[in-house]
Amino acid sequence: MENNFSIIVLDSNDNSREVLKAYLEEFRFDAEIKLFSDYREGLKEIKESTAKPVVFIDITNCDEKYFEIIEEVKLFTSKIVVTSSDYSTNSIVRAMRLGAKEFLPKPVLKDDLKRIIGVFIQRGEEQDDTSSKIITVYSNKGGIGKTTIAVNLALELAKVTKDKVALVDLNLQLGDISTFLNLNPPFDVSYVIKNLIDKKDETLLQAFEKYKETSMYVLADPSYIEQSESITPNQISDLFKALKKVFPYIIVDMSSNIDPNSLKILDLSDWIMFTTIVNIPAIRNSQRCLNLFKSRRYPDNKVKIIINRYMENDEIKIEDIETTLGDKVYWKIPNNYFSIMDSINKGVTVSEINPNSNIANSFRELASKVSDDIVEMTITKYRI
Ligand SMILES: Nc1ncnc2c1ncn2[C@@H]1O[C@H](COP(=O)(O)OP(=O)(O)OP(=O)(O)O)[C@@H](O)[C@H]1O
Ligand SMILES: [Mg+2]
Structure with missing residues (x-):
């Protein structure tokens, strides 16, 4: 797989960050995986990435700052996945309208995660024609x-x-x-x-x-x-x-x-x-x-x-x-x-x-x- 492929996870929950990392490593994608509990620090990393990373942003609790981050991340990559243990439609709809392409409910299921990553790898920089x-x-x-x-x-x-x-x-x-x-x-x-x-x-x-x-x-x-x-x-x-x-x-x-x-x-x-x-x-x-x-x-x-x-x-x-x-x-x-x-x-x-x-x-x-x-x-x- 492409070696300039990277995954960045923004999640303030230590446990779910680690779970995501463990699954991603298990899939053995040739990708660099970086985890951040501080979203601003993660954003800095995204801005500095040479290739456009796949970014997971956790929006559980719907903090206003999460939505601001999505808007900023969107300027650097379109490969945005929001995760949340709160399935309230409003926050997910808002995140998607701001530019998130996929929603992954928590606790994350391995198969869902694999499918999403697969879609992003295949899609490259193109618009996903299955979501169009x-x-x-x-x-x-x-x-x-x-x-x-x-x-x-x-x-x-x-x-x-x-x-x-x-x-x-x-x-x-x-x-x-x-x-x-x-x-x-x-x-x-x-x-x-x-x-x-x-x-x-x-x-x-x-x-x-x-x-x-x-x-x-x-x-x-x-x-x-x-x-x-x-x-x-x-x-x-x-x-x-x-x-x-x-x-x-x-x-x-x-x-x-x-x-x-x-x-x-x-x-x-x-x-x-x-x-x-x-x-x-x-x-x-x-x-x-x-x-x-x-x-x-x-x-x-x-x-x-x-x-x-x-x-x-x-x-x-x-x-x-x-x-x-x-x-x-x-x-x-x-x-x-x-x-x-x-x-x-x-x-x-x-x-x-x-x-x-x-x-x-x-x-x-x-x-x-x-x-x-x-x-x-x-x-x-x-x-x-
Ligand atoms: N909601 C509306 N209220 C009032 N008039 C309308 C409304 N919608 C359309 N019209 C009128 O109906 C006429 C036909 O509309 P339009 O050209 O959009 O139809 P069409 O189905 O595309 O026609 P065609 O089959 O010729 O392509 C227009 O001149 C427009 O003024
Ligand atoms: Mg017409």
């Missing part, structure tokens, strides 16, 4: 609000997570993300698929247009319809693989058609934000589409039902929709034609133009929920 999430906004009916949701969700997610979020326009023939955001990106999906799939991460990142001073990166749809016609399902699969190495979150907008490319996108998505509105034809159509998802054996929780243009006083109640669709509604986005049109016309997101509107709040809260639920999924992996 593809979230696709879909509806089998056009004009329901897919692009509106994809654009606003992506930006709010970039703001809450402070991590890189890709916004990818896979509405290959009629994409309009660049119009929604008033962008003129130099490259597009078809160029990336044909030329950049095997290139280094930095090259791939350069094909995206960074949106203002945010961590949202936009990849536009092909400029000509002929280019979109030559894109195949296999190429979509390769594109996703490449994107997962660079972005922890990938938000996809697509067309309403069900064709081989669309099915590939839906199959490979981790989550489908399945969008509908409250009217009978739309709900009937949704039912058909959910049946299709069932027949494709999508796992539980992959499909999240989003109600767009929701109005409190609608005759059709949310409970009726849930009964008809046989699933809970994940989120409701209020109807606010004025704010949405204003934002589309000016080529910005709703939070930029109307930050206190009900719809800007709804997108912000949706992004927080998405980020919390993803963190919760990561934590659940380790629960018995």
Whole structure:
């Protein structure tokens, strides 16, 4: 194994530090292991490391200083594991939002520890593509609000997570993300698929247009319809693989058609934000589409039902929709034609133009929920 690989443990509990060390030595990774009870001293060591170390930070008791340390460590390495004997979700969610990649409950189980170290060794400096999430906004009916949701969700997610979020326009023939955001990106999906799939991460990142001073990166749809016609399902699969190495979150907008490319996108998505509105034809159509998802054996929780243009006083109640669709509604986005049109016309997101509107709040809260639920999924992996 690489000999410039090092592990640094920050833990004020003597016993658990020693246990961790004993396990790590038992695995016989060719790694230097350094233990610190004083977190500041450990931080100094991390700053001086030549290679990026894997860092274990114990956050039991949730002392404020632990979170400050995570923020500082994040500037030097992304390989951060938090440990804790307190499983309260809030502190773990906070640590993960600050940049911790894994959570290891105490007492530490040898197998969990081995798996985590293995993942970090394999991953090298790249983004872990198993923790990266593809979230696709879909509806089998056009004009329901897919692009509106994809654009606003992506930006709010970039703001809450402070991590890189890709916004990818896979509405290959009629994409309009660049119009929604008033962008003129130099490259597009078809160029990336044909030329950049095997290139280094930095090259791939350069094909995206960074949106203002945010961590949202936009990849536009092909400029000509002929280019979109030559894109195949296999190429979509390769594109996703490449994107997962660079972005922890990938938000996809697509067309309403069900064709081989669309099915590939839906199959490979981790989550489908399945969008509908409250009217009978739309709900009937949704039912058909959910049946299709069932027949494709999508796992539980992959499909999240989003109600767009929701109005409190609608005759059709949310409970009726849930009964008809046989699933809970994940989120409701209020109807606010004025704010949405204003934002589309000016080529910005709703939070930029109307930050206190009900719809800007709804997108912000949706992004927080998405980020919390993803963190919760990561934590659940380790629960018995
Ligand atoms: N929550 C909302 N409140 C009011 N109007 C909305 C809302 N969401 C979307 N709209 C309106 O609906 C129209 C269609 O939205 P959008 O373009 O996002 O849909 P789409 O599903 O991406 O359409 P397409 O299938 O053509 O790609 C927009 O002009 C927008 O003004
Ligand atoms: Mg659209």
